[in-house]
Amino acid sequence: MTLLSIPLEEDFVPKVKTGDNVALGQVIAERTIENDERGDLGKLLGVSPGQVLKYLIKRPGDKAEKGTILAVKKGFLGIGGKKIASPITGTIFKFDEKTGFIYIRGEKKSANVENLFSPVDGVVKLCDNEKIVIKTDKDAILADRVCGKGIIQAQLVLIGNKEVDSQDLDGEIRGKIILGKAFPREAISKSIGLGIAGLVSVNIKDEDLDDLEKKMIKTPVFVVSGENFEKLAKHNGKKIYMDCEKKIIIIYEG
Structure with a gap:
């Protein structure tokens, strides 16, 4: 049995809720991402930010359909005038007189929903506003050594079956968990600098791991056996779960 804290x-x-049976890939939590728009009316009207207010015909609290005119600047003798229309349907919730920016919140029906999926089949043992804990029969890969903090879930990307060269690393690894047979200090530092979610390897020098711990680097770095490396390599491109406290990795099978 393994307890996964998400x-x-x-x-x-x-x-x-606590006690629910969950299946791999089931939505266990979601959040609504507001569809907000911001517009620089000063730039669009061709005036300074402090002048924008006198051209506004809509104010905070007003509803606006897509295409509704928000501000009008009349031209000289009817020439050179400008009208600024709303790019979305929603409600104006802010106007900043100092910057000349107007803010519109899109309707709920146009907002995006981000889902969080269960990585395993199991039973919810705890559910609150901070975490969901799932008990599962799924086997976990145990790391030999771990540094870093927290729990992460991200796509696994195989960098190579030999020592990773820092020159081969680029921004494509941002937000990913990278897997490589061996990582020298330069490659580890560059990977963390590029914003990886985590790193898994067979060969990392103890002194390099000690250095990460001294610097209190939070990015999870796991050292695993050669056998577990090969197991993970077969799941290149899939999402995995890493728990620094429990020193475990679980592979999403979906």
Whole structure:
């Protein structure tokens, strides 16, 4: 049995409760991403920010359909005038007189919903506003050594079956968990600098791991056995779950 603790980021609302059976890939939480638009009316009207207010015909609290005129600047003798229309349907919730920016919040029906999926089949043992804990029969890969903090879920990307060259790393690895047979210090530092979600390898020098711990680097870095490396390599491109405290990795099978 394995207990997976899945943290809920800001604004995520659980869609399950304690005691529920969940299946791999089931939505367990979701959050609504507001469809907000911001417009620089000063730039669009060709005036300074402090002058925008006198051209506004809509104010905070007003509703606006897509195409509704928000501001009008009349031209000289009817020539050179400008009309600024709303790009979306929604409600004006802010106008900043200092910057000349107007802010519109799109209708709920046009907002985007981000889902959080269960990585395994199991039973919800705990569910609150901070985390969802799932008990599962799924086997976990145990790391030999771990540094970093937290729990992450991200796509696994195989960098190579030999020592990783820092020159081969680029921005494509941002937000990914990267897997490589061996990582020298330069490659580790560059990977973290590029914004990886995590790193898994067979060969990392103890002194390099010690250095990461001294610097209190939070990015998860896991050292695994050669056998577990090969197991993970077969799941290149899939999403995996890493728990620094429990030193475990679980592979999404879906």
